[in-house]
Amino acid sequence: MLAEVKDPEIPLVTITGMGIVRDVLVNDHHVEVVITPTYSGCPAMKEINDSIAQKLRENNIEDFTIKSVLSPPWTTDWMTEETREKLKESGIAPPHKVQTNELLSLLSDKRVVTCPYCGSEDTKKTSEFGSTLCKALHFCNGCQQPFEYFKCI
Incomplete structure (x- = not known):
């Protein structure tokens, strides 16, 4: 339920x-x-x-x-694959998977964010924050579409 x-x-x-x-x-x-x-x-x-x-x-x-409960803290790795797919289908790039031993690397995460519309990797971040604090704004140079990326936490 x-x-x-x-x-x-x-x-x-x-x-x-x-x-x-x-x-x-x-x-x-x-x-x-x-x-x-x-x-x-x-x-x-x-x-x-x-x-x-x-x-x-x-x-x-x-x-x-x-x-x-705050411990352990929530992580985007707890999202189901179905949820990730729903985000992508709605134009929100889902977060990358993060392993526990990689958490410190999130501070300097330079991974490519794939456009949820056309699949292009030719994207750039335009703002650290989107419609909510957990999302960042990106722009796809391939299809010229703005989109949000659900940040890894």
């Missing part, structure tokens, strides 16, 4: 597909949903909490808690 809850900042994907829902624990009649914000101070967390609570109540679950 939580797979139906949309990410309020990117409504084409779900909070489970984004990897925000870390666990669902059921003990007798109590349900605990464990979530991790995509980044510290994410403004969508209140709306995500409210949407989870609404979905649980719609399914006659009244005894529940929603617990936010």
Whole structure:
């Protein structure tokens, strides 16, 4: 049922597909949903909490808690392949996969961002931030289209 809850900042994907829902624990009649914000101070967390609570109540679950955990921190590697594909289909270049031992390299990430429209690697970053803090603006020199890139975290 939580797979139906949309990410309020990117409504084409779900909070489970984004990897925000870390666990669902059921003990007798109590349900605990464990979530991790995509980044510290994410403004969508209140709306995500409210949407989870609404979905649980719609399914006659009244005894529940929603617990936010910050450790381990969320990473774009937790996104499902389906979510990555949905981002690409909607014109948002999905993030590269990042292995734990590569996290420090993110500070100087020089990987090529492929255009989600035409597949060209002839792209350039035009702004560090897009419509949300987790996305950057890019431009494709191949098809002359602007697009957003979901930054690796």
